[in-house]
Amino acid sequence: MNQVAIVMGSISDWPTMQSTAAILTELQIPFCKRIISAHRMPQTLQSFAQQAITEQIDVIIAGAGGAAHLPGMLAANTTRPVIGVPIESHALHGIDSLLSIVQMPAGVPVSTMAIGTAGAKNAALQAASILALQDRALQQRLTDYRAAQTQRSVESEAQLD
Numbered sequence: 001m002n003q004v005a006i007v008m009g010s011i012s013d014w015p016t017m018q019s020t021a022a023i024l025t026e027l028q029i030p031f032c033k034r035i036i037s038a039h040r041m042p043q044t045l046q047s048f049a050q051q052a053i054t055e056q057i058d059v060i061i062a063g064a065g066g067a068a069h070l071p072g073m074l075a076a077n078t079t080r081p082v083i084g085v086p087i088e089s090h091a092l093h094g095i096d097s098l099l100s101i102v103q104m105p106a107g108v109p110v111s112t113m114a115i116g117t118a119g120a121k122n123a124a125l126q127a128a129s130i131l132a133l134q135d136r137a138l139q140q141r142l143t144d145y146r147a148a149q150t151q152r153s154v155e156s157e158a159q160l161d
């Protein structure tokens with residue numbers, strides 16, 4: 001059973017979305033990875049999103065760049081939470097991706113992360129927060145993750161001249 005699906009518009013999004021996969025792995029959250037473009041594979045997108053509930057996918061993380069309609073179209077076809085990651089595009093540095101994902105019409109929400117790798121990491125942590133509502137062991141792993149992060153920041157002060 002995969003609790004999370006990482007969906008990308010293209011294989012070219014994978015270098016960014018690897019950061020999502022790394023954190024899900026660290027937090028021991030089972031996930032699958034799919035390339036499904038709303039533009040290039042509209043029928044696959046519709047069936048994937050409509051089957052998310054029966055496939056027991058609890059959270060969908062969608063990374064896309066440019067005219068990034070993928071997260072919104074997934075959200076249009078499921079009531080599972082969809083977290084959108086705007087991929088940093090070459091032409092407009094991801095502003096196009098961000099605005100395409102964030103400005104959803106009322107009634108079909110997408111939780112929109114920051115552009116690029118920071119957003120990809122936070123998407124995994126946001127998914128973990130949602131899943132931890134019903135999973136005490138995961139909540140503990142998430143708390144430990146934050147504590148380790150705090151510790152690294154504290155220790156980084158020693159690197160100052």
Ligand SMILES: Nc1c(C(=O)O)ncn1[C@@H]1O[C@H](COP(=O)(O)O)[C@@H](O)[C@H]1O
Pocket residue numbers: 008009010011012013036037038039040063064065066067068069070071087
């Ligand atoms: N935004 C979308 C969608 C979609 O939203 O359906 N499908 C592909 N793409 C994006 O196009 C960019 C360039 O893709 P290619 O590198 O394959 O040309 C990628 O960032 C992808 O997410």
